[in-house]
Amino acid sequence: MRNTTILFVFACLLLLSTGAFARDTNLFIFLCFGQSNMEGTGSQIEEQDKTVDSRFQVLAAFDSQKLGRQKGNWFPATPPLCRDNTRLCPVDYFGRTMVANLSTNIRVGVVCVAIGGCKIELFEKDAYQDYVAKAPRWMTNIIRQYDGNPYGYLVDLAKRAQEDGVIKGILLHQGESNTNDKQWPVKVKGVYDNLIKDLNLDSKSVPLLAGEVVNADQKGTCASMNSIIATLPQTLTNSYVIPSNGCTCQKDHLHFDSAGYRELGKRYAEKMLALMGYELPKPVQSEAH
Secondary structure (H helix, E strand, O other): OHHHHHHHHHHHHHHHHHHHHHOOOOEEEEEEEEOHHHHOOOOOOOHHHOOOOOOEEEEOOOOEOOOOEOOOOEEEOOOOOOOOOOOOOHHHHHHHHHHHHOOOOOEEEEEEEEOOOOOHHHHOOOOHHHHHHHOOHHHHHHHHHOOOOHHHHHHHHHHHHHOOOEEEEEEEEOOHHHOOOOOHHHHHHHHHHHHHHHOOOOOOOOOEEEEOOOOHHHOOOOHHHHHHHOOHHHHOOOEEEEOOOOOOEOOOOOOEOHHHHHHHHHHHHHHHHHHOOOOOOOOOOOOOO
16 A cells, blocks of 8 residues: 555656646747737738748637637747737737747747727726726627636636746737826736736746837827826836837827837837847948948
């Protein structure tokens, strides 16, 4: 009996150790959430966007016959990354820039949950029901795809991703629907704190990067929100604001265009790489004539 017990304990320890080694510490995972600019709204997926390094992958949030993806599995991160009917978004060129500057043994995996038009309140763990109850029907149809609870859906996907790799950061693009809401930084901190707790993360090593909305230099409809977004690091210590100046937009002056998404995504990556201690190559300066 004693030998049988010892063998059983040994077998359990072996299974646990096998599970531990199954996680690849060279798979860097980033959680991405927000509203329409994080989805990719109306931006064209052009020929240059259709080829991607296989080291950049997306965790499928849904089964999709159209995209040939199954929920909970990793696939090459060709756009769209969010849902079947979304398009190019900042995450596309965040990931591309990351893998271009990381060693070849490192992969980048992204998890994307975004709902156009939503306020940050939709991601509040203990209060989202109140927001959903008052949301317009077109939005609730999208929310329903996330089982009625986008925050919970994001956490479940993140836990699935953690089985394979390590969460290194969180990307947020949201704010247009909270324009002039001075409590936005506090609300964002609440969502971040819940993610850290629910995913057993270390807040000191998992930064949150928040992108500005379409800038005033592009006559952004919600550009006044950028002054509030700028205050986020005062409320959330390990957070950083990604500037949108110069990022071109669509005719509605609310959504970035494809070129704008590419540039904004690159800026997210440059900041994340710097925070992770990677030194980016300096641009070559032409000689003065």
